[in-house]
Amino acid sequence: MSSLCYNERGERSMLYLDAAATTPPWPEVVEAYARAWQERFAHPGSPHELGLRAAELLDAARRQVAELLGVEPEEVLFTNGATEANAAVILGAASSAPEGRRHIVTTAVEHPSVLEPLARLERRGFRVTYVAPDRSGTLWARDVLAALTPETFLVSVMYVNHETGSIHPVEEIGAGLRDRPNVRFHVDAVQAAAVLPLPIRTARIDYLTLSGHKIHGPRRTGILFVRKGLPPPRLYGDGVPEGGVLHPGTPDVAAAAAFARALRLTEERRTAFVERVRDLSERLREGLEARGAVVLSPRLARAPHILNVSFPGMRGEVLVRALSAHGVYVGTRSACRSRAPRSHVLTAMRLPGELISGSIRLSFAEDLEPDAAEEILSRFDRALRDLRSRS
Template sequence: MIYFDNSATTKPYKEVIDSFVTVSSEYFGNPSSLHSIGGQAEKLLLQAREQVAKLLTVKPSEIYFTSGGTEGNNLAIKGAASLNGNRGRHLITTSVEHPSVRAAMEQLEQKGFEVTYLPVDKQGKVCVADIEKAIRKDTIFISIMHVNNEVGTVQPIEEIGQMLKKHPTILFHVDAVQSVGKIPLSIHENRIDFCSISGHKFHGLKGTGALFIREGARLAPLFSGGSQERKIRSGTENVAGAVAMAKALRMTIEKRAAGIERMKKIQSMLRTGLNRIEGIRVNTPTENAAPHILNFSLCELKSEVFIHALEQQGIFVSTTSACSSKRKSPSKTLIEMGVPEALAESAVRISLSFNNTEEEAMTAIRAIEKAANQLRKVLE
């Protein structure tokens, strides 16, 4: 089996699963309980928070555990808008954000907020000057993803952060779900107020995540209930999940330097091989792109049929993002990049992890060419 769908989810490290089982079995107490079993769980939660904060180079008090990227994005966007709506009702984002950001913005529009959706260029990149031009007196919030989940474009977060230093009252949220552990990001230096991450994207477990909330930045909680996560995220804490995520993040960052170089080499091999196959167009830009995502289109072929043809050869890839793949609609990101609708409808995404190999890449190229040729013969 060759697994090339790591942007949808990664295979958890064995050590991560082991830590989850150990904590769940031996330290199962509620961290809010006053007895010693609860105290043990609380200590583990504190240690996990400290470890995640250290790995992200932020303060432990700025880390809030969530269930993943979708919750983190919704909490940052809706929570900040709810608490700061008295200062203004205008928000800015791009036209190529993850559905959890786009849908949150659309819900706020229904509540009377105004959202500017900025276009991107042919590489899928937003222009910093466009963001600054869109800022108004009533702008309170900007949300920009770090790495696009469909094509891998890296957005100019550093330049945006520097520009926003001239606008200290505007809150800045970054969806770093696809970049954490793969593309370094200095949260404090880039003037970021909120930053979302998700454990299962870096070999942690599904249902685990964290939201960075800069010290001094405020938002309203989405959940009503207890006072967990310093009253920001009510609900009994997932101690085992937090510990497992901290371990996954540590292991990923320890492997990052060598892993990134390996993925770059494999991505280059795949790009070269795909460019040699007739009827294939590579959509991922050659510059300002993450090393783990490669998006391409198949002229005159349906991506769903193609994906199943590859699966029969033991190779697993995807269409658009996992959140949108079953809708059978063209990639919104590619449409916004100016890709013709027919090609946007036939898009396929390969996404790598540190565990993939050059041999897998060569096997995949041969399988892709074979599947494409076979499907075209059927259409003749």
């Protein structure tokens, strides 16, 4: 499956522009998963030869991920995805916070997988400061650092925002935390991995989370980086993660192998992808503005694979359905919170309600070429004509 499907006449029948929700799997990743599942199906904890072969593959996948991230293998834990890993970091850090330190600093535009465990902690008496971006969606490191208090034990900031594509200044924040060794720094890098190098060492990151299905890998896979010397989070009872896997139960060796393959391909293809998608994104930005759209993504410090625009006077959900009828598939906000009445990200940016309700998110997968812009804009024209003819 790819972002582009063609009919029998060679015409594009589908344009998938919702990669920030999930990406189509790469064939090489599907092959890696199937081969590992068939050939290394045994439990990696079993002492017989088949079990040992499965354990070897799990260990090899962990070492490969560590090499790609520039970290040590023992600092990598395989997870069921970023939702599990983010919750593990936040709840685990809270459970081990020193006496009298019950304050967390985060942003008002985090993914629900971060906001929801923070809300749980607030109900338990923890205090959370939510730092808002400016009206362009830009987050300033000085605002994050100014929110720190002597009671702060955790700072949690995403690298790239999932709705606007805004790149957050994690390296500058990490530099500002160097003289606060008792404050842990967590970075949700789920939307960043496809387009940016991950500055784990230079940004003084303690915990970093990634998700497989955002980089053309399998769903319910991901990794959690835990800096050496820190205790791994314990999301499930008091057990310590074993074998490089965060969660209990039989490790999914095939999923780990497929994730490692997806991450390697992402690293190899990133530069070419960024060049292509930057061109595509700029063509679409100009074309959609000419059609009356207001661009909500920042012009500077934006990941090129995410573009948020609004058509004032229209509802985003209605435009999504109209575009779908013409084979163009876009999103509105986080797919994990798509039924929420309005975007918490755009609300935090203090945008007018008309722009928020009319917003849609275009996000691009690796296989889209810049010349797809013309076809995408043509289908936008048809969808907009359909909607305006009904009003």
